[in-house]
Amino acid sequence: MKKKSTIYDVAKKAGVSPSTVSRVMNAPEIVAENTRQKVASAVKELSYIPNMIAANMPRKRTNYIGLIIPDITNIFFSNLVRGVQDVCEKYGYSVLVVNSDDSQEKEGRYLKLLYSRRVDGVILTVAGYQEEEFPEEELSLLKKMNIVLIDREINGMTAPIVKVNNFGGAYSAVKYLLKMGHKKILHLAGIEGTKTNQERRGGYLSALIESHINWKKELNADFRLDAAYQKIMNYWPQIKNSDELPTAIFAANDLMAIGALKAFTQLKVQVPEEVSIIGFDNIPFSDCTHPPLTTIAQPTYLMGQRAVETLINLISKKRIKKFIELETELIERDSVSRREV
Amino acid sequence: MKKKSTIYDVAKKAGVSPSTVSRVMNAPEIVAENTRQKVASAVKELSYIPNMIAANMPRKRTNYIGLIIPDITNIFFSNLVRGVQDVCEKYGYSVLVVNSDDSQEKEGRYLKLLYSRRVDGVILTVAGYQEEEFPEEELSLLKKMNIVLIDREINGMTAPIVKVNNFGGAYSAVKYLLKMGHKKILHLAGIEGTKTNQERRGGYLSALIESHINWKKELNADFRLDAAYQKIMNYWPQIKNSDELPTAIFAANDLMAIGALKAFTQLKVQVPEEVSIIGFDNIPFSDCTHPPLTTIAQPTYLMGQRAVETLINLISKKRIKKFIELETELIERDSVSRREV
DNA sequence: TGTTATTATGAAATCGATATCAGAAAGCGA
DNA sequence: TCGCTTTCTGATATCGATTTCATAATAACA
Structure with missing residues (x-):
């Protein structure tokens, strides 16, 4: 060499x-x-x-941004990452992606790493599993850096955030099921600690209350496909033939909806004839399931883009919107059918 | 601040x-x-x-490695990326991921960027669409850096490579179809320029030749889901009821297999009763299609790990294996059925 | 006790760029 | 032709760590 x-x-x-x-x-x-x-x-x-390393020193910027997501193998995030990367590329930034696995401890470690590498800013999806109060050390680090939150809000932090209208999306999903004649709607919920899940759950409950429906039931599967699969495999046989049997499921994300679908295939329960399912996210492949999944689409690529744009403006001290909420869209496919009575 | x-x-x-x-x-x-x-x-x-930036200068290393893949939203790569990240994390490296979109021009640009950022090494999935000879400038850059190739070989370069036995995998897929009684096997091929595709095609042809089957047919869909969908939508109606009609399809990756599946659903062609399909990769969700896809599994996470381990050894001038070929595994699910002529 | 090793620390050069400031050269109007 | 901008270039300090080398203090040994 x-x-x-x-x-x-x-x-x-x-x-x-x-x-x-x-x-x-x-x-x-x-x-x-x-x-x-x-x-x-x-x-x-x-x-x-x-040598950019040498150039970075006197310039006091690295043209790196950090991106902390729960897990890159979670397909929901790959579009988001790509959105971030594409905008970064355009403005001459590079992206350092790390996986928190929804652990607060890892999140803290990575934040420190990113600080040490002097990234110009960080886009952060806050870890889902919060053991306790936000640790002091991490909080003071966050204050020292340019931060844009994405997807999940965080109590007691006033960073700009780019998110989706989770409440509205969930609300419209459940409203749609109601409109289709369903009266017993089960909710497959995600990680309890996350604001995202709380909002979607809120949308579910509000839609029910508004329609004076008292029947409700929740199963928690932490946003995970296999957990949803397991929960359904356990739960369904127990309630089969009882009037506890839901006619529809609102899953807080597509992964869980697909897990449920898989369970139903195995249990020989017909979807949508016996149970309707609606998901959330519109991940790739949600149109390739059997039946194709009706779902609430999130603009993930766009979220990534907006987040970087906000971050870059933050870095260059331009005016920014502190709160960007993107709208969802109902995608009608074939996993929901009309139910008379 | x-x-x-x-x-x-x-x-x-x-x-x-x-x-x-x-x-x-x-x-x-x-x-x-x-x-x-x-x-x-x-x-x-x-x-x-x-400040790691400052530390990097006299040390003459950055503890960054670059990872060039075609596209992070291609689900095949997310596991690979995670494998890379996890091993890097263990050894104190950070990963800079970029998407070449299979374009040689972007690949060259990114290589230059990575060099400029003085990454300690690069893991490279060579771009599929090669316009012409490998450009001199890029080649000399490659020679200046520590490179480990992944997934795809490249003619006229002697970098260490981590790949899968594509030939063997394809061979065993087609052998399996033959064993199940199929005699007319269509091949859904990927990007022609790639060694990967050439090897899989080779496995397909060899298995046929070995069994003295003359019937063959190929459709090219560039490894892409939508292209495969389109090709099948166009082609199938043309040959319906003719003896050109294949009884089985060997797709060079799962994405294309899923595209075909989607087309068949729409064309009301029963899988596997009317056509059997076997894929390649075993991507997430390939078990959630309808029917669940029989496929050849690649150890993608492991490939990522092996690649980084090799790269780190290369960086620290330890002895390395120049050629690591991992084996595939046939995953029997429900998209292939026995065919009695 | 004198000599040599060993351990612990500091001084100063260095990595490779950028940034600030000053000065030379050229252009221009009166 | 003189003075004043404007344009272009170079000298030098700087960014914040590491690294090498020298030296002081201490320990070990004969």
């Missing part, structure tokens, strides 16, 4: 000062055509590529 | 030199218990977190 060439090498070869080389690399228009050419050819000859 | 404290601040507060603080942070065992304590409490008091 041959030695990397530096700005000094280029300067020497071109017969100019390092400052001039720096100018040619960063603001070519302010240097005379003539010198610019000389430098350019020296750059090419040495195949010089500037 | 209050001023960040530096190693000098800590040194002053603790009444020692910056060198000593540096030692406490990096090799505490070589400094006297007494001074270590003084420094530690100064660190805590100022809540000092070292």
Whole structure:
């Protein structure tokens, strides 16, 4: 591996000062055509590529942003990540993605890492499992950095947030089921600690109350496919043939809806003839299930984009909106059918 | 935002030199218990977190690795990314992930970016669409960096590679179809330029030849779900009722298999009664399709892990295996049925 | 007790860029 | 031609760590 060439090498070869080389690399228009050419050819000859590490120091910015999500293998997040990456790319930022696995401890560790790496800002999906109060150390770190929250709010923090109208989405999902004639609607709920889940649960309950429906039932599956699968496998046989049997399910995300679908296939329960299911998220493949899943679509890619835009404005101290709430959309497919009585 | 404290601040507060603080942070065992304590409490008091940017310069390493994949929203890669991240985390590296969208031009640009950011090494899934010869500039960049290839080989480059036995996997998939009595097997192929696709195609052809089957047919869908869907939607009606009609399909990846499945649902063609389908990859959700997809499993997470381990050994100049080929596994589910002629 | 190792610390150079400031050269109006 | 901008370039300090080398203090040994 041959030695990397530096700005000094280029300067020497071109017969100019390092400052001039720096100018040619960063603001070519302010240097005379003539010198610019000389430098350019020296750059090419040495195949010089500037060392951004060195550049970052005096500049006091890295053009990195950190992205903390629960888990990249959770398909919900990959579109979001891509949205973040694409906008970053456009503005010359790079993204450092880490997985908190919804653990507060990991979240804290990564925040420290990101700080240590001096990222210009962080986009954070707060970890779901909150052991206790927000630790002091983490909170003070958060205050030192440019932060934009995404997807989940966090009590006692006033960072800008980009989220989806979870309440409204859930509300419209349940309203839709009611409109289709369902009166016994089970709720497959997500991680209890998360604001997201609380809001969706709120939408569920509000829609029921508004329609004077007293029947309600919740099963918790932490937003996870296999947990939902297990819960249904356990629960359904118990209530089969009783009047506890729901005619519809509102799942707080598609993953759980798909888990339920899988369980029903195995239990030989027909969807939507025997139970209707509606999900939340509209993840990829939710249109490839059998039957294709009716769901509430979230604009995940857009969320990622908005979050970065906000963050970049925050970094460059422009005016920003503190609260961006995107709307959901009902996607009618085939997992919900009309139920008479 | 209050001023960040530096190693000098800590040194002053603790009444020692910056060198000593540096030692406490990096090799505490070589400094006297007494001074270590003084420094530690100064660190805590100022809540000092070292600036890794500054540290990287004299050290000449960044503890970053770059990861170039075609597209993070392609679900096949998320497990791989996670494998990379988890091992990196263990060894104190951070990962910079970028999407080439299978474009050679983007790949080149990102390589340059990664070089500029002075990552310690790069894990690269070579872009599928190769316009022409590998550009000189990119090649010389590759030679300057520590590179580990993943998934796809590249002609005329001798970097270590971690891949899957594509030939063997495809071969066993087609052998399995033959064993189930199928004699007309269509191949849904991926991006032609990729070695991966060539190998899988090779496995398909070899299995046929070995069984003295002359019937063959290929449709190309670039590894993409929607392309596969379209191809089937166009092709099937044309050949319906002719003896061109295949009884089974070997798709070069699950995405295309799922696209085909979707088309067949729409065309009211029963799977597996009328056509059997076998995929490749075993992506998440391939067990949630209808019917659950029989497929060839790739150990993607493991591939990511192996790639990083190799890269880290390469970086630290340890001995490495130049060629790591992982085995596939046939996952029998319900999309293939026996066919008695 | 004098000599040599060992351990613990500090001083100063260094990594490779940027940024500030100053000065030379060129352009321009009177 | 003189003075004043404007344009272009270079010298030098700086960012915040690490690293090398030197030295003081202490321990070990003959």
